[in-house]
Amino acid sequence: MAESATLHDRLTEIWSDPPNIYGKLATIDHKKIGKRYIVTAIAFLLIAGLEAVLMRIQLIGPNVDFLSAEAYNQIMTMHGTTMIFWYAAPILSGFANYLVPMLIGARDMAFPRLNAFTYWTFLFSGVLLYISPLLGSAPRGGWFAYVPFTNDFYSPTIGMDFFAFSLMLLTVSTTAGAINLIATIFRLRAPGMSVDRMPLFLWSTSTTQFVIVFSLPALTAALVLLELDRLWGFHFYDSGAAGDPLLWLQLFWFFGHPWVYIIFLPATGMISMVLPVFCRRPIVGYTWVALATVLTGLVGFGVWVHHMFTTGLPQVSMGFFSGASMTISIFTTIQVFAWVATIWTGRPVLKAPMLFALGFIILIVIGGLSGVMTAVIPFDWQLHDTYFVVGHIHFVLIGANVFPVFAALYYWLPKMTGRIMNERLARWNFGLMFTGMLVGFFTMHITGFLGMPRRIFTYSAASGWTVANFITTVGAGIFVIGVLIGIFNFFYSRKYGLPAGNNPWNADTLEWSSTSPPPIYGVERIPTVASRHPLWDEHKEEDDPENRRVLDDGKQTLATTGVDAHDGFVARMPGETVVPLVTGLALFGLCLALLFKLLWLALGFAVATAIAIAYWMWPKDKELIA
Amino acid sequence: MSVVPGSMQDVYPPTTRPHERGRGIWGMWLFIGTEAMLFALLFFAYFYLMASRTQWPLEKDPSYSYALILLAILLTSSFVASWAERGIKEHGNLGRLNVGLGLTLLLGIAFLGVQYIEYQHKLKELLPTDHAYGSVFYTITSLHLAHVIVGMLMLTFVFARGLAGHFNKERHLAVKNAVLYWHFVDVVWIFIVSIIYLSPHFYGGN
Ligand code: HEM
Numbered sequence: 001m002a003e004s005a006t007l008h009d010r011l012t013e014i015w016s017d018p019p020n021i022y023g024k025l026a027t028i029d030h031k032k033i034g035k036r037y038i039v040t041a042i043a044f045l046l047i048a049g050l051e052a053v054l055m056r057i058q059l060i061g062p063n064v065d066f067l068s069a070e071a072y073n074q075i076m077t078m079h080g081t082t083m084i085f086w087y088a089a090p091i092l093s094g095f096a097n098y099l100v101p102m103l104i105g106a107r108d109m110a111f112p113r114l115n116a117f118t119y120w121t122f123l124f125s126g127v128l129l130y131i132s133p134l135l136g137s138a139p140r141g142g143w144f145a146y147v148p149f150t151n152d153f154y155s156p157t158i159g160m161d162f163f164a165f166s167l168m169l170l171t172v173s174t175t176a177g178a179i180n181l182i183a184t185i186f187r188l189r190a191p192g193m194s195v196d197r198m199p200l201f202l203w204s205t206s207t208t209q210f211v212i213v214f215s216l217p218a219l220t221a222a223l224v225l226l227e228l229d230r231l232w233g234f235h236f237y238d239s240g241a242a243g244d245p246l247l248w249l250q251l252f253w254f255f256g257h258p259w260v261y262i263i264f265l266p267a268t269g270m271i272s273m274v275l276p277v278f279c280r281r282p283i284v285g286y287t288w289v290a291l292a293t294v295l296t297g298l299v300g301f302g303v304w305v306h307h308m309f310t311t312g313l314p315q316v317s318m319g320f321f322s323g324a325s326m327t328i329s330i331f332t333t334i335q336v337f338a339w340v341a342t343i344w345t346g347r348p349v350l351k352a353p354m355l356f357a358l359g360f361i362i363l364i365v366i367g368g369l370s371g372v373m374t375a376v377i378p379f380d381w382q383l384h385d386t387y388f389v390v391g392h393i394h395f396v397l398i399g400a401n402v403f404p405v406f407a408a409l410y411y412w413l414p415k416m417t418g419r420i421m422n423e424r425l426a427r428w429n430f431g432l433m434f435t436g437m438l439v440g441f442f443t444m445h446i447t448g449f450l451g452m453p454r455r456i457f458t459y460s461a462a463s464g465w466t467v468a469n470f471i472t473t474v475g476a477g478i479f480v481i482g483v484l485i486g487i488f489n490f491f492y493s494r495k496y497g498l499p500a501g502n503n504p505w506n507a508d509t510l511e512w513s514s515t516s517p518p519p520i521y522g523v524e525r526i527p528t529v530a531s532r533h534p535l536w537d538e539h540k541e542e543d544d545p546e547n548r549r550v551l552d553d554g555k556q557t558l559a560t561t562g563v564d565a566h567d568g569f570v571a572r573m574p575g576e577t578v579v580p581l582v583t584g585l586a587l588f589g590l591c592l593a594l595l596f597k598l599l600w601l602a603l604g605f606a607v608a609t610a611i612a613i614a615y616w617m618w619p620k621d622k623e624l625i626a
Numbered sequence: 627m628s629v630v631p632g633s634m635q636d637v638y639p640p641t642t643r644p645h646e647r648g649r650g651i652w653g654m655w656l657f658i659g660t661e662a663m664l665f666a667l668l669f670f671a672y673f674y675l676m677a678s679r680t681q682w683p684l685e686k687d688p689s690y691s692y693a694l695i696l697l698a699i700l701l702t703s704s705f706v707a708s709w710a711e712r713g714i715k716e717h718g719n720l721g722r723l724n725v726g727l728g729l730t731l732l733l734g735i736a737f738l739g740v741q742y743i744e745y746q747h748k749l750k751e752l753l754p755t756d757h758a759y760g761s762v763f764y765t766i767t768s769l770h771l772a773h774v775i776v777g778m779l780m781l782t783f784v785f786a787r788g789l790a791g792h793f794n795k796e797r798h799l800a801v802k803n804a805v806l807y808w809h810f811v812d813v814v815w816i817f818i819v820s821i822i823y824l825s826p827h828f829y830g831g832n
Contacts, residue, residue: 110649175660183652213656217664225671225765234754234761236671242684243758247674251667559646569646614783617800619792 034098279346388448440475
């Protein structure tokens, strides 16, 4: 294998970053960026989890004097906001970053530098959000920040402005990432991987990215109008001057409901990858699952109004949107049936990823049911803004996001670190999380029936909510311990785990054909794909006797046609650079300057951003001119 | 038994392949898609605020003479930009590209000038802080203005590269992208003129 060894050396040399601090800041390697994404998102999970613990301590009994009302509001807002925006979606972006190029046999993303930019702006937006509690005033309007409560009259503190600007920066990051993933999935798939052979994770990820591209502008619009009102005295949401607070709700939920699918769909895609491998058979109803995924994304745009059933809307439109909300659960049901059928007809192996996948299915069924319940309008009137809703969102979010994410971590970390996770710790991890869910968050539904409103910082003993709340806090504690054991396991196994080998699970998709961890250049030869399960069929992916898919003339990967993935073009890739980082910093500065109304400084940062982008786009050598 | 992938070409790939130029266009179209959505939502806000009023605009209907001049400038500039682009695409004519882009940029500057004059007049009768109509009027038009500036920056960038002699018949993706964006800016203005400037005169405003 001397020839192969030199090929390995040559490719390594082409693709490596300088082994110093510059190399770390300048890297545009999707594997490193993906891992950073995952680690950063988990850090946000822990921070927001800590905030949750503070809230649960406050609510453990009646009239506890641990947090003030204002502190509770701020912590609750930070918890919800961080979880929804800086953990749930970014962690999926992290997996997508790491996995998508490997799943399609490409060597990097379509726009590697944009990818680095996406990560840096994600990080900086989180930093921006967390500057506000350091200044002693965090946002306080809940994660959906309804006006008029969040306008400059009722919330004059600067925290709300940090909320708005950090979210705008995050929007830039998320949109850039979406564009990048779409271009990657539709341009860089290995020859032969036509769309009907794509792993389901690619279906769910690409659907999600389209949803992002078309729904996030609503958030941007809502926030821009809010800041114009707050900082510059405009009147969009001001009913005293022909404005309308309901405009915020319209815009926010036009974005907000698709967002629920943004943090749910990729997770279902991961389950559709993990489950068949541990059932030792292809997924049942591939086409149905793929179709249901796309339709969920589409119909998800039609359900935003169901968040406003209590605001008084025309009867007909309420009927329409209630219908759309119920339709969407049909698509989820299709997926659930496909998973159950896969388990039923397969030979399930109960390894850690499988446990979490099963836990996910159970929780999503419960959460889905309570969701359909709130789509029934009279029911929603009754339980709107009670703990029933808090229970529902946690079942959906934890069930549909945290559990799949843990399944994915147990499944793919061996690829990333080269070590298998400890199975004993995994079982504790799962058992405690699942018990905690049932004890803590299921009880919240009952607390809701007992009439406890959400977002209250304390209650009196006479209310009769004491026992339920105590149980919830205990359950939350169990859940948190479970999560911490999982995180301990990741560190522990990274050091002491057994070597994973290329394909520890005997899985079917391309990422498992490389060594664990994969070499910096990804694949030695661009593979060809002959079926939905490249590693299970007899076709040899890397068979290339004439060295035609080596592509070692500089940083290169293969581009193919969008639908059928016919071999066609050489895609050149840029070298490492700190420009994305600089651009991200300039945007960060721009946000801060606008926030403090320092217009000249803002102009300076805008010019800096433009210069950085121009430098970025200017071809560094004749070869790169497209 | 091994299954044969999509086509024979995949099994026996060509020894040399052309360079890929499709990614950039995907990126630009998606960027335009998300931006178009942003404007669509602002128009939605405009109509939403209008829906609860008996009178909209709240005071005078906006006069549209400047808006139409601006429209004429932008439409002309779009044609000039296409002319420039076709020069490089069909004839590999770098000179025509540079001249065309230069002219487009001049028209862009003219747009900024006329918009400046329009705002000066407008601000005497309507302020963004007056009421919601003022807010939405200035937000939409100035957001468009910001897009004109971004489009001009893109064109300037491409112009500079044209002067540096980067483009030829095969390689001119950046030109394509910048011109595409410029058309987008143009189309948005057509919507603004129809919705904000012209339509009030038709539904019997003031
Ligand atoms: C560690 C486990 C968790 C605990 C103990 C917990 C606890 C809580 C509590 C006590 C509230 C406040 C309810 C209220 O006063 O109305 C809350 C709100 C919320 N939580 Fe969690 N949570 C946890 C994990 C999560 C996760 C993983 C997510 C999302 C991925 C999440 C998303 C939210 C959201 C969106 C809200 C609503 C905030 C608002 O009302 O604006 N939580 N949570």
